[in-house]
Amino acid sequence: MLTDTLRKVDNLMKNKFTAILVALCFCITSVNFTGLLTVSAATYGDYTYKVSNGEVTITGFDDSVSGAITIPAEINGYPVTAIDKDAFYGCDSLESIEIPNSVKIIGEGAFRYCYALTSVTISNGVTTIGEEAFEECSSLENIQIPDSVTSIGQWAFYNTAYYDDETNWADGVLYIGNHLIKADRD
Template identity: 35%
Template sequence: KGVTSIGSWAFSSCTSLTSISIPDSVTSIGNRAFSGCTSLTSVTIGKGVTSIGEDAFGDCDKLVEVINKSNLNIAKGSSDNGYVGYYALKVKTDGQSDIVNKNDCLFYTYNNINYLLGYVGNDTNINLPKNLNGENYQIYKFAFWDCTSLTSITIPDSVTSIGRSAFSNCRSLTSITISDSVTSIGDEAFSGCYKLVEVINKSNLNITKHSSDNGYLGYYALNVKTDGQSDIVNKNDYLFYTYNNINYLLGYVGNETNLNLPENYNGENYQIYEYAFYNCTSLTSVIIPDSVTRIGNYAFYGGKELKTINYTGSEAQWESISKGDAWDWGTAYNINYNYVIPTNENA
């Protein structure tokens, strides 16, 4: 007979799920079965489904397409039937999904408007497609929401708007280029992008540092410029940025869990930027050189596996380093002073 029911909470918060087809053998979908599936873009409801539980598709903000083969009355914008049609741009009764995967970017076209719904690849530095079949497109709301591995992105000239919360909580995002075609940015599109220190604004939008306008785009920025290339530097998988003659270590993009921070940056001291290693739950130990002059807010926050900090300077030097709010919250480490780096460890 196959599967006949989908239980309550069965796929709840499965954030990597992008589409699902419910077979005809299924008669019921339980409460909150797919709630919080924030990447879900398309669902097919099989012929046998007679009931959908409360909030079964709640918070599926990108669920633009519903293919309803059942006898249920599923309507756009309705909270009935577990919100399955609430977020939909289109509800149809047959056919295949119209979601298109182009170079790991998911697109959907509705009423002659092309929407970029999200990204399903593994790159952390993304250049978005120049166009969709020769046409402009919009970045849909929540498209890259909570994509915590994304470090930089370039918006091409074909993009006309960036939707609400499109990049919110992209906590590793350090640099973005806004093309001259962008005319609008939705509310909180870049909220929670604490390390977005560099904005290259080629548009006519008035993007200013520390402003919550234009979706918080410039709110966290150290620098907003109108042309040129990114000044973020990758040094052995450590990302650095220099502004007003201060060097900042923004984060780490490698795979090591025992880190040996660079001895210096081009012969100079540097600061560990706020949120640099935020929620790095795989980090177990770190060597911090005495060239570090400050550790920013929340820099190692949530590093629950961080057991050892080896500091190459003295205890007095360590105590003199400026440390931001909650920089080590949630950690339980031992610290060793005057640490000598073994010769077999890379600087």
């Protein structure tokens, strides 16, 4: 009889433990983690962007806009930290761009085929310029790259006016400021 009672108490304890464990798992999985990771797409003026982990990445731009633009340092309280791959691809009426110091990454092909682009000012803070970022920006002749840049992708400035200007090449080497862009002409 004592053995049966102990067995019932043991089973009751196991059932309670299992119930508590299931309830705890349910509570943990239903916690809202949106503060830790949020990804959403939206527009802000002429920009399309996404927010992830409290930071904005510019993902697109109205390609009918012309003239000079300054990329915002923040959108809706979130810092703009990246310009995504192909975000301004083919915006062939843009003439000059200022990139704020909040931006760390200029993505691959971000400004490719912006034919009217003549000037780019990259503020201190950018660390990476992706491959082909300004490729085929055939009018681009004024480029300012800060010392914060530690990585410049292959062909980042290929077929720009700066790249094609023979006077910018010294002994087969092309520099923009302190940054080696290409070590041989072709």
